[in-house]
Structures are given as structure tokens and as C-alpha cells.
Amino acid sequence: MMNALERRSTFALSSIFALRMLGLFMIIPVFSVAGQAYEGATPALIGLAVGVYGLTQAILQIPFSLIADRYSRKPLIVFGLLLFALGGAIAAMSDTIYGVIIGRAIAGGGAVSAVVMALLADVTREEQRSKAMAMMGMSIGLSFVIAFSLGPWLTSLVGISGLFWVTTIMGMLAISMLLLVPKVTRHHKNFQQGYFVQLKEVLKMKDLNRLHVSVFSLHLLLTAMFIYVPLQLINYAKIPLSSHGLIYLPLLVLSLFFAFPSIILAEKYRKMRGIFLTAIGGIILGLIFMIFGFESKYILLLGLGLFFIAFNVMEALLPSWLSKAAPIQSKATAMGVNASGQFLGAFCGGILGGQLIMLNNTAMGWGILTVIAIIWLIISFGLSQPRYLSSLVLRLPETKQTDEWTSQLLAIRGIEEVLVMPEQQVAYVKVDKLQIDDTARQHLTHLLGKEVVI
Known part of the structure; x- marks a missing residue:
């Protein structure tokens, strides 16, 4: 069973995915018709306005994710969501199809899908990972269906520019969901x-x-x-x-x-x-x-x-x-x-x-x-x-520095990664059971001051 921290984090990160996708998908069923009202619109440019988001996403996912493996993931997600919201605002204020294309390209520049998934992997135990990813997958599928139902109705109420403003609002709401996700410090065997x-x-x-x-x-x-x-x-x-x-x-x-x-x-x-x-x-x-x-x-x-x-x-x-x-x-x-x-x-x-x-x-x-x-x-x-891998949930020690403690853990054969959540005073320790031998168990027991079943 997922613990409370995992449930809260999965809900928050799935909501970030769903809010982004909802804002994007609502455009698809209406823009081929509504986009014709923009100055300079042609079928090719309307298609580019819809597709350019995916193109910039595909190009920038790798640079974002390379940085996310070196630095904290949450600030990168905030930066990406701000780009997403900014792009929606630029598209909403545009009178020409070119402005919409620029706005969509900037929104796509917030390519943080992989970073969000990596953060979800950080804050869930290995045994609960598939459930968490399933919930995220369901949120994407559900947002797709809701968006295709809401898009035409919302457009009739607020127009196509209003729909882009909804995208911006959803980007800002997504940022607020990060408050529910714990701060995580990653420690692993360093391969610089x-x-x-x-x-x-x-x-x-x-x-x-x-x-x-x-x-x-x-x-x-x-x-x-x-x-x-x-x-x-x-x-x-x-x-x-x-x-x-x-x-x-x-x-x-x-x-x-x-x-x-x-x-x-x-x-x-x-x-x-x-x-x-x-x-x-x-x-x-x-x-x-x-x-x-x-x-x-x-x-x-x-x-x-x-x-x-x-x-x-x-x-x-x-x-x-x-x-x-x-x-x-x-x-x-x-x-x-x-x-x-x-x-x-x-x-x-x-x-x-x-x-x-x-x-x-x-x-x-x-x-x-x-x-x-x-x-x-x-x-x-x-x-x-x-x-x-398996996961151990451990309380942070009161008598040792966290960095020293994690270094000692990572020195034990079979310990692959330690994820520290200082605000909750807990750590997820990811273990390869096939690598753990009697010597490793003894070292772990000595370090923790109690025997741990692995």
C-alpha cells in the first residue's frame, strides 16, 4: 500500500500533468476552425500552431532532463511551468497566427514531463512505482477525454483567446501543486x-x-x-x-x-x-x-x-x-x-x-x-x-550529519540510492536484494543500530 506521503505526491504530480495536458488538448478539437479568424492564417500555419508545441517539447526534453540529473528537480519544474503559462498568455494576446505560433513554441519550451516523472520516481518506493505511474497515466488519459468534451463548449463561452488564457491559469495552478510534494535530496554512488x-x-x-x-x-x-x-x-x-x-x-x-x-x-x-x-x-x-x-x-x-x-x-x-x-x-x-x-x-x-x-x-x-x-x-x-530494487523507509539519525550517514549507507554493497526528505525526517533507501550479502547486512545493522529485514 502507498503511504500518505506517496499518495499526496502522486496526486500532486499527476495533477501537474493533467492540468498541462488539459490546457493543451482543449485547443485541438477547435483550432482548425477557430484559428481561421487570425490574421495571416492558412491551413499550413494553423497546423504549425497546433504542432509546434510538440516539436519544441521533443527538442528540449533532453536538455531539461540532463540538468535535472545534476540539480534539484522542483525549481526546473517551476521554470518549465512558467514558460508554459507565459506561452499561453502570448497566444491569448495575439491577433495574428504568427503570434499564436510563437506562444505555442514558448509553451512547449517548458519541457518538464520527464523531470516530473523523475521526481515521482524519487518520492515513491520501488514497490509502489507502477501504481504511481498508473495514476499519472490515467490522469493524462482522463484529461484527454475531458479536454475534447470541454474545448468546444468553453470556446463558445470565452472564444479562442479565452481558451489560451485558461491554459495560462492551469499552468499557474500546476505550480501551486508542487507545494504538496516534499523536498528531496538525492544521494547515490557518484559517477561524475x-x-x-x-x-x-x-x-x-x-x-x-x-x-x-x-x-x-x-x-x-x-x-x-x-x-x-x-x-x-x-x-x-x-x-x-x-x-x-x-x-x-x-x-x-x-x-x-x-x-x-x-x-x-x-x-x-x-x-x-x-x-x-x-x-x-x-x-x-x-x-x-x-x-x-x-x-x-x-x-x-x-x-x-x-x-x-x-x-x-x-x-x-x-x-x-x-x-x-x-x-x-x-x-x-x-x-x-x-x-x-x-x-x-x-x-x-x-x-x-x-x-x-x-x-x-x-x-x-x-x-x-x-x-x-x-x-x-x-x-x-x-x-x-x-x-x-526494494525500498527501506528509515528515520534520519539525530546524532549524525545526514551527508555522513548517507555516505556510509552508500558504501554498503547493494545500497544503490538514498533519497532524503528532511522536512519529514525520513529517507528512502533503494536496495538491490541480489547484491546484499551477510557482510552487507552486518554493516547495515551496525550503522542503523538495529537489524533490518531485507
Whole structure:
């Protein structure tokens, strides 16, 4: 079970993700029409205004995450959210499409997705990580559905500039959520190296690269599907666009009943690789249903339901697996590369979704997406089971300096990282049980003054 600190931190950091995504997603269903009112607007520039956010996100995730592995994560998140809010304000005050493009680019400059995930990994124990990541994944999916429902309604009330102001407000609210997250000081075995060497080392790890391919493929398929499927829901299921949010929301909620047990199985019984590959299989099965049954309302919804279940499992497992597989001293860097893959996947998925509509062959379109998912599955078969660490929750000593205490802990074989929360007077000690031997247990018992069960 999560402790109170983990629940509070997970809620706060998930809310930061959800508030950012809500502000961004509300623009998507309305801007292709409302954006035509801007001076100088053309279809290409309207598309650029929507997509430039993802492009700057993809470019800047890695620099932000490299810095986050050297310095405190919370100030970086605040800086990124301020950029996000500033970009929304610039877009809100713009009369030309170029001003909107500049505002969206600046908002995308607050590329702190990976930093937020790294902070969540810091403040949760290894055994609770998948649950925390699952909640964050759910918050993203829920914000997507709510945004597509709220966007048109809010635009009718406050206009497109008002919608950008809502984005700014949400950015400021997200900053306030950081007050709920404890201050964390990270201590680990020091492997000091240059930024480019650190990035190069991360990019050389084959399993991490397979996870980067996975997040790229997952968000390519998701974005392409959300561009491709609305017309089919209208034409074949006879569901009007204004009601699509009412379809996505129940499917998302239903998927939670399947996703959470899968995540618990993956973590508790160390079946992460098997659940991961099964989820990709679920995505393929959902797409196959849509190849052959898109003309049937119920088969189309069944295919969407399978896709949502598998997507939510993957959305939770990917960051959890990444945090296990990444070198501890380069955790944010690995998450930054992964986040860049996510945004590039969404960018490519948007382009692909438009091309699929132009095919005028619905079955072939779903077939192309299925082939992409099958290639993804083949690549993922090379994944090895991740390393599983355990967490000890210890009170900070009253008689020793914290830095001296953490140094002594890190000198013990099998102790990988110590995360200190001074305000709560506790530390999370991350342990590799396979590395702990009798000598290490004796050293740990001597240091703590009591025997610890590991």
C-alpha cells in the first residue's frame, strides 16, 4: 500500500500533468476552425500552431532532463511551468497566427514531463512505482477525454483567446501543486561525467532504446487513431462529434478495471515483460477488430475498448520499467529521451492520421496501423526483465550529519540510492536484494543500530 506521503505526491504530480495536458488538448478539437479568424492564417500555419508545441517539447526534453540529473528537480519544474503559462498568455494576446505560433513554441519550451516523472520516481518506493505511474497515466488519459468534451463548449463561452488564457491559469495552478510534494535530496554512488558522455551512455543501452521505440509507437498509434476514428464513429456508429467524449470516457473507466490488476501482477510477481508484451498484443488485437469490423458500431467500440485497456497498461508500465532500467545517476536523462520519443510519436501520428483519412480505404488504414504495432511487438521481444530494487523507509539519525550517514549507507554493497526528505525526517533507501550479502547486512545493522529485514 502507498503511504500518505506517496499518495499526496502522486496526486500532486499527476495533477501537474493533467492540468498541462488539459490546457493543451482543449485547443485541438477547435483550432482548425477557430484559428481561421487570425490574421495571416492558412491551413499550413494553423497546423504549425497546433504542432509546434510538440516539436519544441521533443527538442528540449533532453536538455531539461540532463540538468535535472545534476540539480534539484522542483525549481526546473517551476521554470518549465512558467514558460508554459507565459506561452499561453502570448497566444491569448495575439491577433495574428504568427503570434499564436510563437506562444505555442514558448509553451512547449517548458519541457518538464520527464523531470516530473523523475521526481515521482524519487518520492515513491520501488514497490509502489507502477501504481504511481498508473495514476499519472490515467490522469493524462482522463484529461484527454475531458479536454475534447470541454474545448468546444468553453470556446463558445470565452472564444479562442479565452481558451489560451485558461491554459495560462492551469499552468499557474500546476505550480501551486508542487507545494504538496516534499523536498528531496538525492544521494547515490557518484559517477561524475560530462553531459554528452552521460547522454551517450544512456543511448547505448539496448533495453532503454527498445523502451524509447515503445513509447514512440504507442503515441504514434494513439494520435493517429484519434484523428482516424472520429469520422468512423460518425459515419458507421452514427455517433455525433459532440458525443464522442461520452464514448471515450466510459471506455477509459472500464479499462481501469483491467489495467490495475495487470500492473499489480507485473510488479508483485515480477511478470513485467510478459504483461508488457501481452499489452502490445492487445493493441494489435484491437486494431484487427477495427480492420474487419469498423462498419459495425459494436465491433468498432470493442476494438476501441481493447486499445484503451492495452494503452493504459502500457502508459503505466513504460515509465515504471524505464525508472528500473535507467542508471540511477541518469534517471531523468533516460526519461527525457523517452519523452522526446513520445512527442515525436505524437507528431508523426498526427501526420500519419491525416494521410490515412486521405486513403479513402478504411480497412487499409487500420491495416497500416496494425503492421506498425506488429513491428513494435517484434522489436520488444528483445527486452529483458528489468532489475527489481526494494525500498527501506528509515528515520534520519539525530546524532549524525545526514551527508555522513548517507555516505556510509552508500558504501554498503547493494545500497544503490538514498533519497532524503528532511522536512519529514525520513529517507528512502533503494536496495538491490541480489547484491546484499551477510557482510552487507552486518554493516547495515551496525550503522542503523538495529537489524533490518531485507
